[in-house]
Amino acid sequence: MSVLVVGSIALDTVKTPVEEHSDLLGGSASYAALAASFFSPVKLVGVVGSDFPESEFAFWKARKIDSEGVQRVSGKTFRWSGEYSWDLNTRRTQSIALNVFEHFKPELPDSYRKTDFVLLANIAPSLQTHVLDQMDRPRFIAADTMDLWIETARKDLDALLPRIDLLILNDSEAREITKETSLIKAGRQIRRMGPRHVAIKKGEHGALLFGEDEFFSCGAYPLEDIHDPTGAGDTFAGAIAGYLAGRVGTVHFTDLRKAMIYGSVLASFCVEAFSLERLRTLSMDEINQRYETFKLMSQFEVTG
Amino acid sequence: MSVLVVGSIALDTVKTPVEEHSDLLGGSASYAALAASFFSPVKLVGVVGSDFPESEFAFWKARKIDSEGVQRVSGKTFRWSGEYSWDLNTRRTQSIALNVFEHFKPELPDSYRKTDFVLLANIAPSLQTHVLDQMDRPRFIAADTMDLWIETARKDLDALLPRIDLLILNDSEAREITKETSLIKAGRQIRRMGPRHVAIKKGEHGALLFGEDEFFSCGAYPLEDIHDPTGAGDTFAGAIAGYLAGRVGTVHFTDLRKAMIYGSVLASFCVEAFSLERLRTLSMDEINQRYETFKLMSQFEVTG
Numbered sequence: 001m002s003v004l005v006v007g008s009i010a011l012d013t014v015k016t017p018v019e020e021h022s023d024l025l026g027g028s029a030s031y032a033a034l035a036a037s038f039f040s041p042v043k044l045v046g047v048v049g050s051d052f053p054e055s056e057f058a059f060w061k062a063r064k065i066d067s068e069g070v071q072r073v074s075g076k077t078f079r080w081s082g083e084y085s086w087d088l089n090t091r092r093t094q095s096i097a098l099n100v101f102e103h104f105k106p107e108l109p110d111s112y113r114k115t116d117f118v119l120l121a122n123i124a125p126s127l128q129t130h131v132l133d134q135m136d137r138p139r140f141i142a143a144d145t146m147d148l149w150i151e152t153a154r155k156d157l158d159a160l161l162p163r164i165d166l167l168i169l170n171d172s173e174a175r176e177i178t179k180e181t182s183l184i185k186a187g188r189q190i191r192r193m194g195p196r197h198v199a200i201k202k203g204e205h206g207a208l209l210f211g212e213d214e215f216f217s218c219g220a221y222p223l224e225d226i227h228d229p230t231g232a233g234d235t236f237a238g239a240i241a242g243y244l245a246g247r248v249g250t251v252h253f254t255d256l257r258k259a260m261i262y263g264s265v266l267a268s269f270c271v272e273a274f275s276l277e278r279l280r281t282l283s284m285d286e287i288n289q290r291y292e293t294f295k296l297m298s299q300f301e302v303t304g
Numbered sequence: 305m306s307v308l309v310v311g312s313i314a315l316d317t318v319k320t321p322v323e324e325h326s327d328l329l330g331g332s333a334s335y336a337a338l339a340a341s342f343f344s345p346v347k348l349v350g351v352v353g354s355d356f357p358e359s360e361f362a363f364w365k366a367r368k369i370d371s372e373g374v375q376r377v378s379g380k381t382f383r384w385s386g387e388y389s390w391d392l393n394t395r396r397t398q399s400i401a402l403n404v405f406e407h408f409k410p411e412l413p414d415s416y417r418k419t420d421f422v423l424l425a426n427i428a429p430s431l432q433t434h435v436l437d438q439m440d441r442p443r444f445i446a447a448d449t450m451d452l453w454i455e456t457a458r459k460d461l462d463a464l465l466p467r468i469d470l471l472i473l474n475d476s477e478a479r480e481i482t483k484e485t486s487l488i489k490a491g492r493q494i495r496r497m498g499p500r501h502v503a504i505k506k507g508e509h510g511a512l513l514f515g516e517d518e519f520f521s522c523g524a525y526p527l528e529d530i531h532d533p534t535g536a537g538d539t540f541a542g543a544i545a546g547y548l549a550g551r552v553g554t555v556h557f558t559d560l561r562k563a564m565i566y567g568s569v570l571a572s573f574c575v576e577a578f579s580l581e582r583l584r585t586l587s588m589d590e591i592n593q594r595y596e597t598f599k600l601m602s603q604f605e606v607t608g
Contacts, residue, residue: 087485089485181391181393182391182508182527182528182530183508184526184527184528185528188528202509204486204487205506205509205510206509206510206521206523208523208526215526215601216601216602217510217523217524217526217601217602218523218602218604219510219512219521219522219523220521222488222512222519222521223488224486224488224489224492226486254605254606257603257604257605257606258604258605261604294604295604295605297519297520297521298520298521298522298602298604299561299603299604300522300561300562300565300598300599300602300603301558301561301562301599302558302561
């Protein structure tokens with residue numbers, strides 16, 4: 001089955017202590033769609049300007065990412081620029097130019113409305129809701145969010161949460177939205193706000209998954225060298241949604257576990273190079289190999 | 305087989321935002337020995353003053369913790385007092401009175417010298433070394449350490465490390481001793497300082513284990529309510545050493561994995577009550593039940 005992915009499409013300028021790259025493909029939907037495409041066909045929703053490289057449309061086509069839902073508007077593409085600290089653990093946004101994104105209102109092509117799986121990648125909750133309102137009863141809805149929306153669009157976010165099957169957010173956001181220090185308490189409390197499942201991303205410490213009376217904890221794939229952390233969270237969310245859409249049958253907690261692992265594996269590849277460069281050349285064999293290595297590294301008991 | 309445990313024995317006064325308790329049993333060896341005793345007989349080494357409760361000796365005896373190596377010296381027992389922050393994540397030492405611990409020099413009874421497994425719980429590296437020097441080729445040596453020794457006794461610590469099979473330390477200490485931000489780099493670098501294996505404790509985020517070309521990552525058992533974090537690290541180390549001693553045959557990486565899990569499980573019980581109160585009433589059934597729950601919560605794929 002397909003997965004609809006809506007979010008931002010941007011041209012990013014990213015500076016780390018050792019490298020700087022300008023105008024590379026970025027945005028939550030770009031990362032999420034490419035990560036999802038390893039597991040299922042993708043229907044992409046977003047907006048780009050007239051300066052957006054035609055080659056990316058060709059790349060999406062080659063990857064079975066349907067770009068009919070990507071609006072092309074005259075003007076400049078959304079631009080983000082950021083700089084990472086020496087240890088890559090914190091980043092400072094240097095500039096944001098919303099450009100064509102400022103008046104973006106996602107409109108779904110008819111062919112998108114019956115898509116069974118949806119990933120509302122990180123954009124304003126009002127836009128995420130607007131997408132859901134155009135859909136014909138999707139089977140599974142995942143949503144990502146960020147601190148900005150918790151702080152500036154809390155009412156919209158609260159209204160969205162009960163419609164969500166899986167909410168994905170990071171540890172500091174989980175603490176912020178609940179005012180709880182304990183992530184265990186926070187995860188359980190967020191579930192009571194509406195989402196059926198909550199995934200809390202903890203960066204180098206892995207991720208936690210909360211369901212009704214169910215819980216899953218996984219570490220992060222151990223990496224010594226990280227080149228660019230940008231998009232790791234979007235990649236994580238995209239792989240989860242893609243993996244779930246690529247399966248057959250009802251989504252059980254056990255499927256969500258595997259989805260989280262594929263999310264972690266794809267995110268671990270994402271940060272090995274700037275922008276989407278590593279994901280562009282990644283193969284399913286490499287993904288499955290890392291999945292197996294990761295499994296072995298996390299198993300309590302190893303047999304045979 | 306037995307495990308020799310050497311470390312501090314103290315009477316602790318601990319204040320959390322909700323409770324305060326005075327003169328309860330504490331110290332690295334007290335926690336470690338009791339945790340180890342669930343898995344194997346323990347030979348305890350330490351020092352107490354004339355004010356130390358006789359009832360603790362009776363308790364040790366009932367738990368097959370041999371206290372022949374515990375020196376009773378006239379004077380007061382080592383006392384520590386600390387206060388935890390509102391979220392229990394940081395603690396401030398309010399007072400330390402070394403008392404009889406100030407001139408402590410661990411001397412092993414003859415019956416201790418051939419013990420196969422050793423846990424050098426958290427005390428000065430020079431004392432840890434002094435214990436090893438009295439032993440007759442133990443099969444496996446685990447050692448815990450802390451920031452204080454990294455800062456004030458680095459030379460002693462560096463000399464000890466090559467003699468160690470498993471070094472246990474927490475994330476901030478691993479970063480401090482290596483000047484590395486990445487815990488993956490730090491763990492591998494510490495191995496190059498001498499210990500065959502390195503376990504890095506990450507509190508609520510679990511623990512990492514580094515061996516030669518081998519790696520294991522586990523989360524923490526999810527707890528909503530923590531009453532007193534004191535001794536969690538000592539309990540973790542004690543359970544690891546006890547579990548390894550309680551098995552038969554050579555210690556393989558796969559045994560260390562299970563040991564880490566038992567360490568996490570025992571630590572999760574430890575923090576449920578003040579001092580050693582929860583560990584005193586804990587049963588092996590409760591431990592095994594939590595081990596199984598924890599395993600299920602961490603499994604990538606669940607069958608059956």
